[in-house]
Amino acid sequence: xxxxxxxxxxxxxxxxxxxxxxxxxxxxxxxxxxxxxxxxxxxxxxxxxxxxxxxxxxxxxxxxxxxxxxxxxxxxxxxxxxxxxxxxxxxxxxxxxxxxxxxxxxxxxxxxx
Amino acid sequence: xxxxxxxxxxxxxxxxxxxxxxxxxxxxxxxxxxxxxxxxxxxxxxxxxxxxxxxxxxxxxxxxxxxxxxxxxxxxxxxxxxxxxxxxxxxxxxxxxxxxxxxxxxxxxxxxxxx
Numbered sequence: 001x002x003x004x005x006x007x008x009x010x011x012x013x014x015x016x017x018x019x020x021x022x023x024x025x026x027x028x029x030x031x032x033x034x035x036x037x038x039x040x041x042x043x044x045x046x047x048x049x050x051x052x053x054x055x056x057x058x059x060x061x062x063x064x065x066x067x068x069x070x071x072x073x074x075x076x077x078x079x080x081x082x083x084x085x086x087x088x089x090x091x092x093x094x095x096x097x098x099x100x101x102x103x104x105x106x107x108x109x110x111x112x113x
Numbered sequence: 114x115x116x117x118x119x120x121x122x123x124x125x126x127x128x129x130x131x132x133x134x135x136x137x138x139x140x141x142x143x144x145x146x147x148x149x150x151x152x153x154x155x156x157x158x159x160x161x162x163x164x165x166x167x168x169x170x171x172x173x174x175x176x177x178x179x180x181x182x183x184x185x186x187x188x189x190x191x192x193x194x195x196x197x198x199x200x201x202x203x204x205x206x207x208x209x210x211x212x213x214x215x216x217x218x219x220x221x222x223x224x225x226x227x228x
Contacts, residue, residue: 032213032214032215033215034214034215034216036156038156041221042221042222043117043204043206043219043220043221043222044156044204044217044219045219046215046216046217046218049214049215049216051214089155089156091156091215092215093213093214093215099144099146099161099168099169099213100146100158100161100169100171101148101156101158101215101217102158103155103156103157104155105154105155106155
């Protein structure tokens with residue numbers, strides 16, 4: 001069945017360091033994988049997506065890596081800032097043409113000043 | 114920057130009462146969604162809506178739930194007879210993308226507390 005889960009519920013990183021947030025998924029037929037950021041009291045905010053036929057995609061200070069062999073997704077945030085403190089969710093679109101996002105349980109990232 | 118706006122920000126209701134949560138999508142967006150998040154848990158899909166009809170719904174979205182876009186702007190979620198377990202944050206999300214790549218624009222949510 002569909003499931004998306006995270007390895008760690010919390011992660012603390014020193015300001016300025018790089019952070020890596022990991023996610024495992026089980027549905028090998030998923031079409032897109034997405035990372036969202038949710039700050040306290042706010043709705044999820046899109047960060048970056050990656051299609052299943054890619055293994056790496058870069059954005060501004062973020063990189064998403066997809067390893068389909070082990071069904072693993074990661075989000076790397078470079079030079080973390082206090083504003084990066086949030087809960088990070090990975091999500092997937094289970095199959096082409098599907099409307100829904102299936103979210104994982106989230107990792108709370110805390111940036112230590 | 115355009116944003117999705119939701120009202121009310123917080124609603125407290127008695128079990129069995131009807132509630133309507135409202136969303137104003139980003140103006141040129143055509144695809145609308147409701148998600149919910151029970152406190153401390155993950156975000157769950159409820160329903161997607163396009164061209165004035167439901168395109169997909171989850172098992173959570175039973176007969177007690179309905180959606181509509183009554184005036185062409187507001188997108189509403191109605192819970193006919195609330196239960197304690199309906200207490201959650203409800204997020205409206207929209208996109209203008211023809212193909213769903215997962216980039217949705219979420220509102221700030223409506224917190225529903227059922228007593």
